[in-house]
Amino acid sequence: MEKLRIEGGRTLAGEVAIGGAKNAALPALAATLLTDGEVTLTNVPAVRDVDTTCRLLEQLGVEVSRPAPGVVVTRGQGPTGSEAAYDLVKTMRASFLVLGPLLARTGRARVSLPGGCAIGARPVDRHLAAMEALGAKLELHDGYVEATCDRLCGAEIAFDVPTVGGTENCMMAATLARGSTTLRNSAREPEIVDLAELLITLGAKIEGAGTDTITIEGVDELGGGSHAIIPDRIEAGTYLVAGALLGDDLTLTHCVTEHLQTVVDRVAATGVQIDASADRLTIRRAELHPVDVRTQPYPGFPTDMQAQFMLLMTQAAGSAVIRETVFENRFMHVPELHRMGADITIDGRNAVVRGPTALSSAHVMATDLRASASLVLAGLIAEGETVIDRLYHLDRGYENLEAKLAAVGAHVERFRE
Numbered sequence: 058m059e060k061l062r063i064e065g066g067r068t069l070a071g072e073v074a075i076g077g078a079k080n081a082a083l084p085a086l087a088a089t090l091l092t093d094g095e096v097t098l099t100n101v102p103a104v105r106d107v108d109t110t111c112r113l114l115e116q117l118g119v120e121v122s123r124p125a126p127g128v129v130v131t132r133g134q135g136p137t138g139s140e141a142a143y144d145l146v147k148t149m150r151a152s153f154l155v156l157g158p159l160l161a162r163t164g165r166a167r168v169s170l171p172g173g174c175a176i177g178a179r180p181v182d183r184h185l186a187a188m189e190a191l192g193a194k195l196e197l198h199d200g201y202v203e204a205t206c207d208r209l210c211g212a213e214i215a216f217d218v219p220t221v222g223g224t225e226n227c228m229m230a231a232t233l234a235r236g237s238t239t240l241r242n243s244a245r246e247p248e249i250v251d252l253a254e255l256l257i258t259l260g261a262k263i264e265g266a267g268t269d270t271i272t273i274e275g276v277d278e279l280g281g282g283s284h285a286i287i288p289d290r291i292e293a294g295t296y297l298v299a300g301a302l303l304g305d306d307l308t309l310t311h312c313v314t315e316h317l318q319t320v321v322d323r324v325a326a327t328g329v330q331i332d333a334s335a336d337r338l339t340i341r342r343a344e345l346h347p348v349d350v351r352t353q354p355y356p357g358f359p360t361d362m363q364a365q366f367m368l369l370m371t372q373a374a375g376s377a378v379i380r381e382t383v384f385e386n387r388f389m390h391v392p393e394l395h396r397m398g399a400d401i402t403i404d405g406r407n408a409v410v411r412g413p414t415a416l417s418s419a420h421v422m423a424t425d426l427r428a429s430a431s432l433v434l435a436g437l438i439a440e441g442e443t444v445i446d447r448l449y450h451l452d453r454g455y456e457n458l459e460a461k462l463a464a465v466g467a468h469v470e471r472f473r474e
């Protein structure tokens with residue numbers, strides 16, 4: 058089992074290059090099922106979820122090659138498979154994103170239901186309702202959705218709450234449907250815009266991505282093309298918090314500041330000095346004031362930054378309230394942070410953080426991807442040596458984490474036990 062050992066208290070200085078966005082790369086890879094044309098994706102992050110998705114594509118009959126770091130080239134041959142098995146879907150919910158493309162392309166799909174996960178029930182009911190609205194027939198057998206259709210037909214679909222994956226699944230399916238589809242109350246995340254741009258490059262007709270109403274005019278087929286994945290705003294936000302805690306001019310490069318504006322604003326409100334340009338952020342730590350946050354769909358404060366911001370607030374002088382509105386059970390990092398001495402009380406969807414607390418090192422357990430990131434940040438500031446177990450959670454979404462941190466002065470190493 059691989060673990061991470063961190064010796065806390067080192068100042069962070071220098072440059073960290075932000076990689077491609079995992080949450081944009083995964084739907085982009087799923088979208089390659091929509092075409093037999095050659096698709097070249099660049100700025101693809103080297104994270105485990107990307108490896109898993111490439112394996113899934115191969116099982117579905119797509120030829121996948123990775124000729125250089127950050128580059129994935131796919132070529133379809135009329136998808137030959139139609140099944141995403143439980144073993145895969147349970148490790149990575151985003152594999153459910155193959156449902157829309159498979160249905161649109163082949164008229165059939167058998168995809169495992171993801172089931173609950175550590176951060177809550179996370180149902181896929183809105184994905185399913187949208188596929189039915191597009192004309193798919195769905196049956197649930199043995200924990201799988203078995204979906205069939207003739208050609209999908211464009212429809213009016215209104216999401217009752219915005220769902221990122223639901224919007225993506227539906228947008229992909231609608232590209233090859235007969236007629237026009239309108240998605241209302243769509244998610245507006247930058248990853249949706251990135252997916253729309255890829256699909257448009259491949260020949261899809263999509264308008265409105267990034268707003269709450271997206272229209273897709275179905276076409277008969279998509280071709281090939283090249284697309285660069287956007288930078289990862291959550292990776293950037295995580296290093297931004299690292300800089301707020303320990304930065305002595307820590308500079309993030311290759312980011313899109315606009316995509317993490319809410320996070321930059323909240324971190325700056327704590328008193329941290331941030332010099333921002335369109336694609337670079339330089340951060341210098343300061344005395345921290347408490348700042349409340351409430352997670353919301355984009356452009357609100359991202360739920361994927363909640364655990365990291367909570368950790369930051371353990372170092373602010375006073376009380377901050379962190380409210381999680383997107384997922385119902387996303388405070389699993391709190392018991393681990395308690396073990397390092399943090400003073401945090403949970404009351405329903407609110408966590409009250411009282412600081413500043415000098416954290417002490419401990420042996421802690423990663424529970425999900427972003428919770429693990431908050432433990433790494435805690436280890437960076439804690440006195441002594443922190444060991445983080447279950448590293449595979451971090452490897453799902455953070456590229457070269459220990460190398461990037463070590464390059465700016467942290468003492469971090471991976472070891473096996």
Ligand code: UD1
Pocket residue numbers: 080081083150151177178179180181182183184185218219220221222223244248359360361383384385
């Ligand atoms: C995506 C991101 C994840 C992020 C989340 C919210 C990827 C691969 N993952 O997840 O990192 O935390 O957006 O920004 O991009 N819901 C339903 N029914 C559905 C679909 C969603 O009830 O059919 C609920 C979810 O349980 C959740 C909320 O809607 O409470 C938002 O979920 P959604 O936006 O769909 O998140 P994901 O796409 O799973």
